[in-house]
Structure formats: C-alpha cells, structure tokens
Amino acid sequence: MLESRDFVINPEIAYSPEQLHLFLLSELGANLLNNSQYRIEKISLDARNKNIKALVKIGFYDKNYDFASELGSVLPTLKNTSKRVIIIGSGPAGLFAAIKLIELGLKPIIIERGKNVRDRRRDIAAINRFNLVDTNSNYCFGEGGAGTYSDGKLYTRSKKRGDINYVLKKFVSHGADANILYEAHPHIGTNKLPMIISSMRNAIIEAGGEFHFHHRVTDLLIHNNSIVGCQTNFQDDFLGEATLLATGHSARDIFTLLQSKNIFIEPKPFALGVRIEHLQSFIDKSQYKFKDRPSFLPPASFSLVAKTIYKGKERGVFSFCMCPGGFIVPSATSQNQVVVNGMSPSRRDSKFANSGIVVSILPSDISSFSQHGALAGMQFQEELENKANELSGRTQKAISQLTSDFIKSNASKEDLDTSYIPGLIPGDIREFLPEFISEPLSLGLQDFNRKIPGFSSHIGQLIGLESRTSSPVKIPRDSQSLEHIEIKNLYPCGEGAGFAGGIMSAALDGINCAIAIAHKLS
Ligand SMILES: Cc1cc2nc3c(=O)[nH]c(=O)nc-3n(C[C@H](O)[C@H](O)[C@H](O)COP(=O)(O)OP(=O)(O)OC[C@H]3O[C@@H](n4cnc5c(N)ncnc54)[C@H](O)[C@@H]3O)c2cc1C
Numbered sequence: 221m222l223e224s225r226d227f228v229i230n231p232e233i234a235y236s237p238e239q240l241h242l243f244l245l246s247e248l249g250a251n252l253l254n255n256s257q258y259r260i261e262k263i264s265l266d267a268r269n270k271n272i273k274a275l276v277k278i279g280f281y282d283k284n285y286d287f288a289s290e291l292g293s294v295l296p297t298l299k300n301t302s303k304r305v306i307i308i309g310s311g312p313a314g315l316f317a318a319i320k321l322i323e324l325g326l327k328p329i330i331i332e333r334g335k336n337v338r339d340r341r342r343d344i345a346a347i348n349r350f351n352l353v354d355t356n357s358n359y360c361f362g363e364g365g366a367g368t369y370s371d372g373k374l375y376t377r378s379k380k381r382g383d384i385n386y387v388l389k390k391f392v393s394h395g396a397d398a399n400i401l402y403e404a405h406p407h408i409g410t411n412k413l414p415m416i417i418s419s420m421r422n423a424i425i426e427a428g429g430e431f432h433f434h435h436r437v438t439d440l441l442i443h444n445n446s447i448v449g450c451q452t453n454f455q456d457d458f459l460g461e462a463t464l465l466a467t468g469h470s471a472r473d474i475f476t477l478l479q480s481k482n483i484f485i486e487p488k489p490f491a492l493g494v495r496i497e498h499l500q501s502f503i504d505k506s507q508y509k510f511k512d513r514p515s516f517l518p519p520a521s522f523s524l525v526a527k528t529i530y531k532g533k534e535r536g537v538f539s540f541c542m543c544p545g546g547f548i549v550p551s552a553t554s555q556n557q558v559v560v561n562g563m564s565p566s567r568r569d570s571k572f573a574n575s576g577i578v579v580s581i582l583p584s585d586i587s588s589f590s591q592h593g594a595l596a597g598m599q600f601q602e603e604l605e606n607k608a609n610e611l612s613g614r615t616q617k618a619i620s621q622l623t624s625d626f627i628k629s630n631a632s633k634e635d636l637d638t639s640y641i642p643g644l645i646p647g648d649i650r651e652f653l654p655e656f657i658s659e660p661l662s663l664g665l666q667d668f669n670r671k672i673p674g675f676s677s678h679i680g681q682l683i684g685l686e687s688r689t690s691s692p693v694k695i696p697r698d699s700q701s702l703e704h705i706e707i708k709n710l711y712p713c714g715e716g717a718g719f720a721g722g723i724m725s726a727a728l729d730g731i732n733c734a735i736a737i738a739h740k741l742s
Pocket of ligand 1: 359365726
C-alpha cells in the first residue's frame with residue numbers, strides 16, 4: 221500500500237462505488253486517482269444519532285498491484301508419500317484444518333457422517349416441510365457442519381486466536397463477496413455458503429485430500445494411549461498419523477463414546493434459552509432512529525447483556541447469534557427434539573429479525589444430573605429438547621409466547637406472524653424451561669426492554685428451545701501440543717471440544733491444530 225486515508229462520510233456515498241469515486245475525485249484530485257488504484261480497507265457505521273456517518277479507510281496502491289495475489293495461491297499438490305491425518309467432521313474447524321494441512325504437506329482424510337451440501341439441502345427441506353429429521357443430515361450435520369445453513373456471521377470477539385484475514389481471504393478465494401474483507405461485521409449468508417463450501421471441498425480433493433461422506437465415526441482406534449485412527453458405521457477403519465476430532469457441539473454419540481472409553485472429558489458452562497423474533501422494521505427504528513430505514517443502510521442488529529440476580533444467585537442473560545433480516549430454523553438432530561436457531565440470506569431481506577436470548581448455566585446448576593458425570597449438561601439439554609418436542613405434539617412445531625405474556629407468567633393464546641416454517645404453537649415457555657432459567661430470562665428481558673423500549677412487549681414473541689449455543693462438554697488438550705491430555709496424536713478441535721464458539725473461531729482453531737500436528741509429525 222502506498223498510503224491510506226480515513227474519511228467520515230455519508231453512508232450513501234460510502235456504499236456506492238460510483239459516488240465514492242466522485243467523492244474521492246473531489247477530495248483528492250484526479251492526480252492521485254490517475255496514478256494509483258484504491259480500495260476500501262475498512263468500513264463501519266456510527267449510528268449513535270440520526271446523522272449516521274460511515275467511517276471509511278481507503279488504501280491507495282501502485283497501479284500494477286495485483287489485489288488477487290493477496291488471496292493466496294491454489295493449494296499445492298500432495299505427494300504420494302504425504303503423511304495421513306484423519307479429520308472427523310467437515311465443519312469450519314475440519315475444513316480449515318484440511319486446507320492448512322495441505323499447505324503444510326500433509327494429507328487430510330475427512331470423515332463426515334452427513335451428506336455433501338447439495339444432497340443435504342433435500343434433508344433440510346424435509347425438516348421444514350414434513351417435520352422429518354434425518355439424524356445424520358440436518359441443520360447441524362453434513363458438509364460444512366453447522367456453519368453451512370447459517371447466517372455466516374464471521375466475527376469473533378477474540379483477535380488473539382489467529383489470523384482472521386487468512387480465513388476471510390480463503391472464503392473470498394472460494395467465492396465469498398470481497399466486502400467481507402473490510403466490513404466491520406462481515407457475513408456471507410446462507411444462500412452463498414453451500415457454493416463456497418463445495419468449492420473448498422473440490423480444492424482439497426484436487427490437491428490430494430479425501431472426503432468420505434455418509435461415514436459416521438463409531439469408534440476411535442487407540443493403542444497404548446495413542447490414537448491410530450477411527451472406525452465408522454461401515455465397520456471400515458481409517459488409519460492416520462494423527463486424528464483431529466472436530467465433530468461440533470451436537471455430536472452426542474461422540475461425547476458418549478469418549479465417556480464409555482474412559483477418555484477424559486469434563487463438563488463446562490454453557491447457555492440455553494429461547495429465540496426472540498420481531499419485525500426487522502422495529503429493530504431498525506430502535507437502532508437507527510429513523511421512521512423507515514433508508515435503503516443504503518444495512519438491516520440493524522443489536523447485542524444485549526444483562527446481569528440478573530434471582531434467589532441470591534447472579535446469572536448472565538445475553539443475546540446470541542442475532543440474525544437481522546433472517547429466519548428461525550429447526551435445528552434438532554433427532555426426531556424427538558425441538559431446537560431452534562437462526563440464519564439469514566446474504567441480503568438479509570426477510571421482514572423478521574431474530575436472536576437467541578440465553579441464560580448462562582454452570583455445571584453446579586444441574587447437580588440433579590450428576591449421575592451422568594461429564595455428560596450432565598448434555599443430558600440436561602436433551603431432556604429439555606424432548607420436553608419441548610412432547611409439548612409440540614412430537615412435531616417440529618415450536619412453542620411460542622408473546623414476550624409480554626412470558627414476563628407476566630401468562631400462557632399465550634395467540635402467536636404473531638413468523639419466519640419459522642414448521643409453525644408455532646402458542647403456549648407457555650415456562651412449561652419446558654426450569655425456574656432457574658425462566659426467572660433470570662424474564663429479568664433479563666425486562667432489562668432489555670429498558671434499553672430498547674418495546675423490545676419485550678407484545679410486539680415480539682419468544683420461540684423455544686434454543687439449546688445448542690455451545691458445547692456443554694470440554695475435551696481437554698495440552699495448551700502447547702494441542703493433543704488430548706491423555707491420548708497421544710488425538711487433537712480435540714473446534715466448538716464440540718470447547719475451543720470455539722462460531723464459524724470464525726472454529727476455523728481458526730482448525731488451523732491452529734493443523735499447525736500443531738505438522739509440528740509434531742515433522
Ligand atoms: C442454524 C445455525 C446458524 C448459525 N449461525 C452462525 C453464524 O452466523 N455465525 C457463526 O459464527 N456461527 C453460527 N453458528 C454456529 C456455527 O455454525 C458453529 O459454531 C460452527 O459451525 C462450529 O464449527 P465446528 O467445525 O467446530 O463444528 P460443526 O460445524 O458443528 O461441524 C461438526 C461436523 O462433524 C460432523 N460429525 C458429527 N459427529 C460425527 C461423527 N460421529 N462422525 C463423523 N462426522 C461427525 C457433523 O456432521 C458436522 O459436519 C450457527 C449454527 C447453526 C446451527
């Protein structure tokens with residue numbers, strides 16, 4: 221970069237390439253623009269008052285500079301002699317580990333219980349249309365993991381986890397819009413993710429990696445406290461020098477397998493609650509202070525946190541995975557559960573806004589499940605998901621309650637228009653949420669209503685159950701080698717192992733594990 225300049229301008233100018241060019245021409249003169257090329261390096265909005273401003277950083281480059289060269293070259297072709305690394309799970313952690321392993325000269329063998337993104341789409345449609353949940357192919361399981369049919373929000377709170385730009389550039393080189401490189405809150409959108417994921421798969425296969433779909437891992441092959449590979453439901457063994465376990469927060473069979481094999485796992489805090497849905501126009505009005513959102517502004521979002529005290533116990537209540545212009549989706553992994561989550565298309569143009577509103581839970585809160593040891597949280601989640609399913613008449617319909625009714629402890633008799641395709645049953649969320657969760661949830665919602673007037677009134681509804689926010693189990697690993705603390709060559713990775721919470725952090729964790737594996741095998 222030759223130089224960069226910061227501007228505070230009208231968002232209408234910032235988001236229009238033609239208007240931005242004219243603005244730069246008038247600010248800087250034709251000389252600079254004729255002798256260099258430029259691009260947006262960073263853009264964010266300051267929407268604290270009605271006079272919304274865009275903060276834009278423009279970078280100027282030599283006329284011959286090749287922006288595409290920054291996206292990284294194609295993957296190198298692996299040699300026949302490359303060491304094999306087994307990757308269980310093709311979510312963001314598994315996929316980015318595979319890409320990094322290839323760059324480091326190692327051959328990834330990806331074992332995935334679900335289907336490729338194209339075939340997976342049919343199973344997703346069957347959940348919405350016929351209430352049929354395939355236990356291996358759903359919103360959580362299948363190629364690309366839980367991240368494929370999601371909002372594709374790509375931010376992480378911690379910048380220390382790794383090279384965020386590396387991940388963003390990989391997404392762009394496989395088809396994501398280049399604006400994710402400079403937007404303050406980048407997101408891809410559920411309509412674009414499948415194409416990007418399949419492009420990554422093709423690049424991995426072309427380089428010499430392998431994918432095995434429909435293969436559910438049923439056993440880990442361990443000799444002398446060291447893993448040598450895994451076995452799948454077809455009774456076939458996959459052997460490798462190292463095994464990366466990246467099966468996500470919903471792989472309850474894997475957690476159960478680890479416990480049955482006496483492989484050390486431990487309970488961890490997690491969060492659970494409901495999804496709240498409003499009209500996007502209400503959120504826009506509350507955040508932008510405009511009667512109608514001007515078209516150049518993105519649909520508004522919110523991020524809310526409350527500290528509540530109930531029966532002398534302090535508990536956090538917070539919004540989670542807010543999806544502006546999005547849909548609430550049925551994300552159970554088995555027929556007898558009701559679980560909701562949220563996603564948005566790239567344009568975020570649905571008329572609804574939704575967000576998880578969840579309550580933090582400590583292992584000590586669920587001591588009545590202690591007979592399940594490290595799996596107490598998982599069993600607790602399962603029990604509530606089953607209860608929600610019973611209340612829905614064993615369908616994928618979800619129980620809904622007007623937020624104001626919930627706060628007053630009145631069951632709802634009516635529901636509002638919704639984006640949730642399987643449908644709603646108006647009722648009482650408290651029927652499946654224990655008091656230690658429902659009361660802080662109510663207090664949290666009252667606090668949010670003070671921050672955004674109307675937020676917790678009759679114009680919004682709660683839809684439950686939102687139970688898969690993070691893993692209730694940790695698979696501990698050595699902080700330096702990243703190997704499991706007892707089993708050599710086993711690398712617990714991503715959200716399911718407790719080392720990530722979201723697409724970006726899972727991808728970064730996959731990369732970190734790949735580097736640790738390469739270090740060990742070199
Ligand atoms: C509907 C929805 C929307 C979301 N929206 C966002 C968002 O906008 N932004 C964001 O950052 N995060 C979002 N998330 C969360 C995000 O998707 C996860 O944090 C992320 O995918 C975790 O990555 P992972 O690779 O660790 O695990 P996962 O993505 O869960 O992948 C695990 C993989 O392992 C496979 N697997 C499981 N068990 C086995 C087995 N026994 N054998 C073989 N394979 C197995 C699964 O099929 C799956 O493909 C969303 C999640 C959902 C469900």
